[in-house]
Amino acid sequence: MTDAALSPQATDGAVVRVALGDRAYDIVIGHGVLREAGARARALGARKVAVVTDENVAKAHLPTALGALADAGLDARAVTVAAGEASKCMSTLAEVTDQLIAARIERGDLVLALGGGVVGDLAGFAAAILRRGVRCLQAPTSLLAQVDSSVGGKTGVNSRYGKNLIGAFHQPSLVLADVDTLDTLPPREFRAGYAEVAKYGLIDDEALFGWLERSWEEIFAGGPARIEAIAASCRSKAAIVARDEHEHGDRALLNLGHTFGHALEADVAYDGSRLVHGEGVAIGMAMAFRFSAALGLCAPDDARRVERHLQAVGLPTSPKAVPGGVSDADTLLEHMRQDKKVSGGRLTFILARGVGRSFVAKDVDADKALAFLKTELA
Ligand SMILES: NC(=O)c1ccc[n+]([C@@H]2O[C@H](COP(=O)([O-])OP(=O)(O)OC[C@H]3O[C@@H](n4cnc5c(N)ncnc54)[C@H](O)[C@@H]3O)[C@@H](O)[C@H]2O)c1
Ligand SMILES: O=C(O)C(=O)C[C@@H](O)[C@H](O)[C@H](O)COP(=O)(O)O
Numbered sequence: 038m039t040d041a042a043l044s045p046q047a048t049d050g051a052v053v054r055v056a057l058g059d060r061a062y063d064i065v066i067g068h069g070v071l072r073e074a075g076a077r078a079r080a081l082g083a084r085k086v087a088v089v090t091d092e093n094v095a096k097a098h099l100p101t102a103l104g105a106l107a108d109a110g111l112d113a114r115a116v117t118v119a120a121g122e123a124s125k126c127m128s129t130l131a132e133v134t135d136q137l138i139a140a141r142i143e144r145g146d147l148v149l150a151l152g153g154g155v156v157g158d159l160a161g162f163a164a165a166i167l168r169r170g171v172r173c174l175q176a177p178t179s180l181l182a183q184v185d186s187s188v189g190g191k192t193g194v195n196s197r198y199g200k201n202l203i204g205a206f207h208q209p210s211l212v213l214a215d216v217d218t219l220d221t222l223p224p225r226e227f228r229a230g231y232a233e234v235a236k237y238g239l240i241d242d243e244a245l246f247g248w249l250e251r252s253w254e255e256i257f258a259g260g261p262a263r264i265e266a267i268a269a270s271c272r273s274k275a276a277i278v279a280r281d282e283h284e285h286g287d288r289a290l291l292n293l294g295h296t297f298g299h300a301l302e303a304d305v306a307y308d309g310s311r312l313v314h315g316e317g318v319a320i321g322m323a324m325a326f327r328f329s330a331a332l333g334l335c336a337p338d339d340a341r342r343v344e345r346h347l348q349a350v351g352l353p354t355s356p357k358a359v360p361g362g363v364s365d366a367d368t369l370l371e372h373m374r375q376d377k378k379v380s381g382g383r384l385t386f387i388l389a390r391g392v393g394r395s396f397v398a399k400d401v402d403a404d405k406a407l408a409f410l411k412t413e414l415a
């Protein structure tokens with residue numbers, strides 16, 4: 038984030054380009070942009086659009102999406118799944134793809150993912166494999182999905198062995214982030230999504246993190262600061278994805294907090310009443326900074342600064358905060374051994390030398406990770 042962007046200038050919207058050559062696309066952020074879905078789908082040459090959504094989002098926003106598509110003269114269908122992480126599974130994927138095939142969605146048509154990250158990952162993966170690939174338009178409705186999951190093309194479902202273990206890279210053709218949809222998002226989900234916003238500051242942008250520390254109340258309240266936070270997050274993610282689309286290097290930085298966070302999510306069997314993804318990421322980022330401090334890589338004060346900010350917004354920072362508790366250190370380490378960053382059986386973590394100074398650490402000693410987990414759970 039530049040100093041100019043840090044000033045509280047009003048912003049009503051933004052367009053962020055994800056520069057991926059012939060698969061480049063725009064992220065359109067603003068008020069009411071969901072109502073443009075029909076005209077934009079038409080401009081992409083679609084004839085038919087299948088809107089994949091969940092039960093909560095369907096109640097609040099499906100009529101707007103279907104109305105926009107009908108107004109543009111498109112044949113629109115809805116496929117609705119149950120809300121929550123449990124829908125990111127092979128059986129729901131099979132149901133969704135069956136419905137898309139039954140609706141005769143063709144290769145030239147579009148799948149529109151209307152919802153949070155669960156719907157985005159599930160519908161995006163369904164689009165990736167349907168008839169060996171149809172295009173996807175992401176219309177994210179949670180903060181987390183607007184700042185993270187709708188961008189970058191990671192799609193997939195969970196396995197009983199771990200998070201997102203079955204999936205594909207399938208970039209969307211367009212992202213429509215309608216900030217008005219956030220008005221119906223439950224506060225707990227807004228807060229959880231904010232963890233991924235803070236992540237961008239912690240990765241490589243201390244100025245952004247400082248602005249978040251000063252401005253989080255305005256971001257939670259809505260208005261221009263919220264839009265600026267979404268746009269800044271998308272700019273950060275778009276830049277990383279453009280230089281390392283398939284995670285051979287830098288893109289792994291976006292996994293800050295996720296090695297620990299995904300292990301906690303798997304440990305509670307993806308039970309969102311105990312832990313949702315963003316909460317797992319908040320705990321995981323605090324743990325990554327404490328682990329970095331324990332390894333002598335960053336100052337303990339930096340770890341405390343991270344905890345302070347996450348706690349200020351009401352996010353958890355310790356695995357002991359997970360309702361009902363979590364398993365022992367050995368079990369958590371077993372979950373972490375299924376992480377996609379594991380290479381040659383060795384663990385990879387995203388660690389930090391300070392706020393905004395994260396790096397990819399390969400070959401982290403499993404004994405040190407185990408000892409750290411034991412102190413975290415003591
Ligand atoms: N692909 C990626 O790059 C990426 C990045 C980050 C997270 N993810 C994935 O995203 C998922 C988490 O996404 P999430 O936090 O959006 O969870 P989610 O999709 O489960 O949405 C959270 C809850 O809010 C509800 N909801 C969403 N939008 C709403 C709205 N506007 N009004 C009312 N209710 C609404 C949903 O029905 C759900 O109950 C996880 O599976 C995570 O692994 C993927
Ligand atoms: O886009 C990425 O790359 C990320 O890592 C973003 C994460 O916030 C997201 O949760 C992602 O799904 C995790 O990826 P995974 O490869 O660890 O499953």
Ligand SMILES: [Zn+2]
Binds near residue numbers: 295318
């Ligand atoms: Zn995430």
